[in-house]
Amino acid sequence: MTETLYAQALNLAAGALLLTAMLILWRRELAMTIRVLAAQGLALALLVAVLAAREGGFELWIAAAGLALLRAGLLPWLLWRALAESADGQPARETRPLVDVASSLLAAAALALLAYAVSRPLVELAPSAATRAIPVGLTVVLLGFFVLVTRRRALSQLVGFLLLDNGITAVGFLTTESVGLMVELGVSLDVLLAVLVLRVLTTRMRETFGDTDLDELRELRD
Amino acid sequence: MTPPVLSVLPLAVPAVAALAFAVFGSRPAARWIGAASSVALLAVAVTLAYAVVTSGPGAALGGLLWLDAVSVFMLLVIAAVAVLATSGTPGHFRAEIAEGRAGPRTAARHGALVQAFIAAMNAAVLAANLGMLWIAIEATTIITAFLVGQRRSRAAVEAAWKYVVLCSTGIALALLGALLLNYASSTGGGGAGLNLVALADSAHLLDPDVTRIAVVLLILGFGAKAGLAPLHAWLPDAHSQAPAPVSALMSGALLAVAFYAVLRVKVVADAALGAGFARALLTVMALASLAVAATLLLAQRDYKRMLAYSSIEHLGLVALGAAIGAPLAVAAALLHVLGHGLAKAALFLGAGRVLQLTGSSKIASVRALAARAPVLAGGAGLGVLALTGLPPFSLFASELGIARAGLATPGMGWATTAALLLVLVIAGTLVWHSSRMLLGAPADVPGAAVAPVRTDTTVVVLVVGLLACAALGVTVGPLDTLLESAADILVGAS
Numbered sequence: 001m002t003e004t005l006y007a008q009a010l011n012l013a014a015g016a017l018l019l020t021a022m023l024i025l026w027r028r029e030l031a032m033t034i035r036v037l038a039a040q041g042l043a044l045a046l047l048v049a050v051l052a053a054r055e056g057g058f059e060l061w062i063a064a065a066g067l068a069l070l071r072a073g074l075l076p077w078l079l080w081r082a083l084a085e086s087a088d089g090q091p092a093r094e095t096r097p098l099v100d101v102a103s104s105l106l107a108a109a110a111l112a113l114l115a116y117a118v119s120r121p122l123v124e125l126a127p128s129a130a131t132r133a134i135p136v137g138l139t140v141v142l143l144g145f146f147v148l149v150t151r152r153r154a155l156s157q158l159v160g161f162l163l164l165d166n167g168i169t170a171v172g173f174l175t176t177e178s179v180g181l182m183v184e185l186g187v188s189l190d191v192l193l194a195v196l197v198l199r200v201l202t203t204r205m206r207e208t209f210g211d212t213d214l215d216e217l218r219e220l221r222d
Numbered sequence: 223m224t225p226p227v228l229s230v231l232p233l234a235v236p237a238v239a240a241l242a243f244a245v246f247g248s249r250p251a252a253r254w255i256g257a258a259s260s261v262a263l264l265a266v267a268v269t270l271a272y273a274v275v276t277s278g279p280g281a282a283l284g285g286l287l288w289l290d291a292v293s294v295f296m297l298l299v300i301a302a303v304a305v306l307a308t309s310g311t312p313g314h315f316r317a318e319i320a321e322g323r324a325g326p327r328t329a330a331r332h333g334a335l336v337q338a339f340i341a342a343m344n345a346a347v348l349a350a351n352l353g354m355l356w357i358a359i360e361a362t363t364i365i366t367a368f369l370v371g372q373r374r375s376r377a378a379v380e381a382a383w384k385y386v387v388l389c390s391t392g393i394a395l396a397l398l399g400a401l402l403l404n405y406a407s408s409t410g411g412g413g414a415g416l417n418l419v420a421l422a423d424s425a426h427l428l429d430p431d432v433t434r435i436a437v438v439l440l441i442l443g444f445g446a447k448a449g450l451a452p453l454h455a456w457l458p459d460a461h462s463q464a465p466a467p468v469s470a471l472m473s474g475a476l477l478a479v480a481f482y483a484v485l486r487v488k489v490v491a492d493a494a495l496g497a498g499f500a501r502a503l504l505t506v507m508a509l510a511s512l513a514v515a516a517t518l519l520l521a522q523r524d525y526k527r528m529l530a531y532s533s534i535e536h537l538g539l540v541a542l543g544a545a546i547g548a549p550l551a552v553a554a555a556l557l558h559v560l561g562h563g564l565a566k567a568a569l570f571l572g573a574g575r576v577l578q579l580t581g582s583s584k585i586a587s588v589r590a591l592a593a594r595a596p597v598l599a600g601g602a603g604l605g606v607l608a609l610t611g612l613p614p615f616s617l618f619a620s621e622l623g624i625a626r627a628g629l630a631t632p633g634m635g636w637a638t639t640a641a642l643l644l645v646l647v648i649a650g651t652l653v654w655h656s657s658r659m660l661l662g663a664p665a666d667v668p669g670a671a672v673a674p675v676r677t678d679t680t681v682v683v684l685v686v687g688l689l690a691c692a693a694l695g696v697t698v699g700p701l702d703t704l705l706e707s708a709a710d711i712l713v714g715a716s
Contacts, residue, residue: 118435121429121431121432121434121435122402122405122432122435124431125405125406125409125410125429125431125432126405126409141398145391148387148391154383157387161387161390161391161394164391164394165394168394168397168398168401171398171401171402172397172401175401175402175404175405176401176404176405176408186353186354186356186357187357187397189357190357190360190361190364193361193364194360194363194364194386194390197364197367197368197386198383198386198387200368201367201371201379201382201383201386204371204374204379205379205383207374208374208375208376208379
């Protein structure tokens with residue numbers, strides 16, 4: 001792979017990562033955000049595949065395939081099933097977000113600036129096409145955090161958490177040639193388990209509340 | 223060097239016990255599997271501590287595990303708290319089953335999950351690698367989520383949800399920090415990777431700017447799991463909704479394990495960035511935690527939440543000890559972890575018993591407990607006094623140590639003074655709330671159960687925990703050497 005092609009492919013994947021994150025922030029239909037999240041999983045897998053083509057590492061190819069399966073396949077499918085189960089009579093929208101669309105997008109721009117400012121030392125430590133994409137990964141992390149704190153529905157919060165995790169995974173692969181398959185495996189396993197736990201909880205929540213609206217969660221406070 | 227087989231036992235014993243619960247869990251005799259496993263674990267921890275003190279630290283399981291004074295001390299804390307929590311479990315479930323709130327299957331599932339939880343905590347403190355440590359701590363979140371939500375009431379589900387979302391997010395920040403630290407270490411860091419010992423040795427080679435970002439993320443992330451402000455909000459909910467033995471383990475052991483991760487990160491941070499950086503960060507978090515605990519305790523109406531905020535207070539004090547960073551302060555902070563673990567675990571079990579007797583966790587609905595259940599009330603009262611840092615309990619000795627070291631360290635005097643003032647406010651509030659519950663004349667309300675309550679295993683466990691805490695306060699005995707060498711490792715002196 002030539003240097004320019006590599007850089008372009010990397011930028012394409014990073015751009016897709018950022019674009020999907022912005023779309024999740026923008027759209028309010030839960031079905032749509034799950035689809036976009038799956039697309040982001042593909043973008044993440046593409047990013048790792050580009051790195052694998054460059055390094056020629058066997059481990060990275062496996063990681064790319066694993067990411068595609070997990071983040072573009074299994075996790076969105078789990079969310080999808082949770083949504084389908086709760087769909088009866090419920091509006092599948094984030095109806096009462098804390099921040100409206102325009103303010104969200106402005107906040108996203110501010111967060112992107114912040115990510116670029118914070119990650120300057122990270123890029124300067126070892127400048128390369130890969131490390132220059134770190135700010136994008138960090139922006140996705142911050143956007144995930146933003147979604148997590150501003151959305152009220154359980155499923156939206158899950159999407160925010162997974163967005164955050166996609167960003168972290170991207171930074172992990174961009175910063176090091178060999179993340180260590182063991183750590184990466186553990187991380188993916190943990191994401192999967194966390195989502196399984198949250199799935200069980202959304203089911204229980206529906207059993208006890210009849211809804212997955214986190215506005216209902218206000219018994220416990222001081 | 224420790225025998226390799228022995229080093230694996232802290233993981234193997236609870237794993238076998240979890241299996242035993244899965245197979246025999248529904249039989250009445252199986253109730254005591256957990257306690258037996260914890261006692262065995264305590265024996266293993268003592269043996270390992272002895273081995274490390276006499277023959278030095280060492281690796282095990284092909285370099286995956288690392289046993290030094292700090293990790294074996296943490297094993298002791300986990301095992302000691304686990305003995306209290308699991309001995310209180312059969313009594314807890316006998317009452318729950320009698321009231322129809324749980325069945326034998328819930329009890330068996332609880333037993334297996336608790337053993338898995340203990341195994342994950344042991345794995346965290348024995349991990350030789352920051353990545354493994356992270357995975358083990360994330361595993362505790364997942365296992366305990368099922369335990370917190372065990373009662374399946376609205377409040378329990380809500381608490382479990384908040385717990386998983388907040389702790390997973392916090393721990394995700396720590397993961398980002400670990401990845402960045404790995405980046406710094408692989409780019410001109412001497413190839414230490416995330417191995418804790420090698421990382422501490424080669425920390426001076428790390429790029430300071432990148433390391434600074436990594437350390438902030440790691441300390442905030444693991445701090446969230448340790449219940450330190452600003453990401454403490456999950457703690458009162460989770461601790462008040464979890465079944466009593468689980469609250470005991472979470473408050474007494476899990477918070478300490480998460481803080482253990484902070485301590486390990488701090489060693490690297492101090493060597494790479496100088497002592498000032500992590501100190502400033504931890505001081506702010508410690509004072510914020512103490513302030514949060516003090517303000518929210520003042521108007522507290524729920525006694526289980528009261529105990530939870532007291533945990534935030536004590537982890538704040540431990541963080542202050544770590545921030546001060548002198549060997550005396552760090553040794554005192556470690557002793558504080560053990561003393562708090564014993565006292566808080568005993569009290570949470572006691573609170574669980576009170577909840578079963580009165581049916582409410584509101585302070586206002588518990589009156590004159592001393593007249594109904596004198597031993598339970600006496601134990602709870604002494605436990606609260608232990609938490610406020612009165613002698614002879616070991617929290618007095620450790621708070622004194624932290625305060626002395628803090629006042630003697632230049633630049634930490636004001637923070638220590640502020641912390642002591644907040645501790646005084648908190649102590650006054652705790653005594654005020656609990657005296658309302660324990661003392662007074664029994665209410666003359668018809669229907670209120672007036673039959674005296676007979677002393678049961680929970681009360682025995684409560685008393686044993688407090689006795690252990692008091693014994694530690696009188697003399698730390700053989701633990702002295704262990705604490706000293708642990709403090710040396712954590713201040714980077716050895």
